[in-house]
Amino acid sequence: MENKRGQIEVTFNWVYILIAGAVILLFFVGIVMKQKTVSEDRLSEDVVRIVESIFTAATVSEKTKNFVGVSGISEYTLYFDCENDVGEYGLVGKGGRVEESITPLFSPQNIKTSQLITWSLPYRMPYKVMDFLYVTSINTKYIFLAPNLQVADNIFVREFMNVTEGFNVERISEHEYQDLDPESMYQIRIIDSGVGLVRDNGPVPEKLQKMEDDKVTAISFVTPGQVKFYNKEGTKWKLLNRNPVPIISLGGERDAAKYGAVFSDDDESYLCNMNKAFHRLKYINQIYGGLDIGNGVAGGKLMEMIQFYESQPEILSRKQSCISDIKTASSSLSIALSQHQSNVLACLRSINCLDLIESAQNIAEVNERLRLNCLTLY
Amino acid sequence: MNRKAQIRMTETVAVLFIFFVLVIFGIFFYYKYSQISILEKQQELLGMRAIDTTLKILFLPELSCTKGDAEPEDNCFDLSKLGSASSVFGGSAEHLSYYFDIFKYANITVHEIYPDSTNSWTIYDKPKVIMEEGREIKNWKDYESTFFIVTLREESEGNPKYRAGYLEVGVYS
Numbered sequence: 001m002e003n004k005r006g007q008i009e010v011t012f013n014w015v016y017i018l019i020a021g022a023v024i025l026l027f028f029v030g031i032v033m034k035q036k037t038v039s040e041d042r043l044s045e046d047v048v049r050i051v052e053s054i055f056t057a058a059t060v061s062e063k064t065k066n067f068v069g070v071s072g073i074s075e076y077t078l079y080f081d082c083e084n085d086v087g088e089y090g091l092v093g094k095g096g097r098v099e100e101s102i103t104p105l106f107s108p109q110n111i112k113t114s115q116l117i118t119w120s121l122p123y124r125m126p127y128k129v130m131d132f133l134y135v136t137s138i139n140t141k142y143i144f145l146a147p148n149l150q151v152a153d154n155i156f157v158r159e160f161m162n163v164t165e166g167f168n169v170e171r172i173s174e175h176e177y178q179d180l181d182p183e184s185m186y187q188i189r190i191i192d193s194g195v196g197l198v199r200d201n202g203p204v205p206e207k208l209q210k211m212e213d214d215k216v217t218a219i220s221f222v223t224p225g226q227v228k229f230y231n232k233e234g235t236k237w238k239l240l241n242r243n244p245v246p247i248i249s250l251g252g253e254r255d256a257a258k259y260g261a262v263f264s265d266d267d268e269s270y271l272c273n274m275n276k277a278f279h280r281l282k283y284i285n286q287i288y289g290g291l292d293i294g295n296g297v298a299g300g301k302l303m304e305m306i307q308f309y310e311s312q313p314e315i316l317s318r319k320q321s322c323i324s325d326i327k328t329a330s331s332s333l334s335i336a337l338s339q340h341q342s343n344v345l346a347c348l349r350s351i352n353c354l355d356l357i358e359s360a361q362n363i364a365e366v367n368e369r370l371r372l373n374c375l376t377l378y
Numbered sequence: 379m380n381r382k383a384q385i386r387m388t389e390t391v392a393v394l395f396i397f398f399v400l401v402i403f404g405i406f407f408y409y410k411y412s413q414i415s416i417l418e419k420q421q422e423l424l425g426m427r428a429i430d431t432t433l434k435i436l437f438l439p440e441l442s443c444t445k446g447d448a449e450p451e452d453n454c455f456d457l458s459k460l461g462s463a464s465s466v467f468g469g470s471a472e473h474l475s476y477y478f479d480i481f482k483y484a485n486i487t488v489h490e491i492y493p494d495s496t497n498s499w500t501i502y503d504k505p506k507v508i509m510e511e512g513r514e515i516k517n518w519k520d521y522e523s524t525f526f527i528v529t530l531r532e533e534s535e536g537n538p539k540y541r542a543g544y545l546e547v548g549v550y551s
Contacts (some may be wrong), residue, residue: 053430059437060434101479127439300458304458371537374535
């Protein structure tokens with residue numbers, strides 16, 4: 001009897017120890033698992049926060065190229081998206097992400113690299129509106145299809161190759177196009193500057209056909225101010241936008257809007273980022289021309305310029321031409337600014353953004369005239 | 379036998395009691411440690427936000443001194459733009475919403491030091507408040523200020539005049 005009780009007691013003790021041990025073990029395993037998820041989320045948030053700081057610094061350091069070593073996150077894929085005028089970037093499959101509704105950020109859709117490249121250029125219309133930020137990587141290759149750099153259309157290609165030292169850029173002729181080799185690149189972008197080899201349903205170079213569709217993209221300049229976007233679809237190019245996208249800029253060297261087209265993967269993200277700039281232009285116009293400049297009512301810096309002359313009769317008598325250029329002439333600054341603001345509002349209503357170029361040129365012309373002898377707007 | 383079992387039972391209860399006391403002590407210690415590190419992290423983030431905001435303002439096209447198509451002058455604010463900046467930054471709900479995305483909860487003031495130290499321009503002020511019975515009630519825990527020396531350019535024909543000043547950026551947490 002005693003033996004049997006002892007046996008039961010020993011068995012019971014072991015069962016008790018096993019259950020208690022399992023419960024305690026499960027408790028700690030639970031904590032560890034929870035901690036692991038929290039740490040991963042925290043890591044992804046930290047990474048995104050650091051990337052955000054890098055972008056902030058890159059945006060304000062105008063015209064400076066930054067090569068940022070990110071080998072710690074080279075296993076992760078950074079994604080960039082822009083919809084409804086709001087951009088977003090973060091790590092694919094992780095919690096951390098940042099919404100960016102202010103700064104236009106032109107980049108491929110995905111970047112997986114050990115070295116990020118950031119660069120910024122000022123966008124002027126005609127005065128500085130904001131800095132455009134370009135983000136790419138050392139393993140993203142830009143291939144210019146431009147046989148002759150002396151041709152006027154290829155001035156942009158020559159400039160691009162000169163100013164992007166350290167980027168992965170190559171220029172090829174039409175004969176080398178079919179033999180293009182991706183080597184170990186993560187993604188390839190072809191820029192056809194008027195050669196016409198990149199076209200809808202046209203063949204993708206043989207060695208690039210093996211790459212994933214979204215890793216091979218292209219643009220072709222229909223004219224220096226119009227661009228078409230393409231994506232690889234199997235063995236052929238697929239045109240993404242039926243109507244060419246106009247480049248809204250005043251041209252010249254380091255054309256920020258044109259560079260944006262080169263760095264954007266598709267027309268949607270390009271236009272989305274350009275819209276951010278047009279929103280900002282609306283407010284910059286109000287700084288220069290006042291809140292109601294769209295209705296022809298002068299304010300802001302323009303009003304201060306007018307008051308400078310009108311409040312001092314001795315100056316006004318000597319500088320009639322100044323006040324004429326600022327306020328009264330048919331091509332005055334006041335009228336040009338008002339027209340510019342109306343064009344911005346029309347552009348934001350998706351009517352037409354091309355008129356912005358002309359109104360910006362008008363402001364620039366008056367400002368140049370004023371520079372000779374009067375107060376200038378910018 | 380009963381006595382032996384009672385002693386064993388008491389032993390088990392005592393062991394369990396000490397075990398749980400240790401677990402509770404561990405949880406309490408971890409909770410306190412987490413609280414302190416969260417506060418430290420918040421302070422660090424607030425400081426970073428203050429610096430980020432200052433950096434953004436220093437290069438803001440809405441305020442910076444321009445020279446035609448040339449690069450803007452560093453650390454210089456155009457006085458004629460400063461005058462209209464506050465009306466644009468806080469002009470309407472749409473303006474406020476746009477500039478809130480840039481500055482968040484902050485107070486941005488530009489002070490003139492020389493020649494007239496009484497001049498100052500508050501160009502953006504968005505404290506963290508809540509509305510209670512129609513009254514605004516302070517709802518921030520911390521306020522971090524940063525200062526930066528700037529020049530203030532006064533437009534005049536051909537030969538702009540410069541004043542000395544500083545930028546004060548305060549951020550609310």
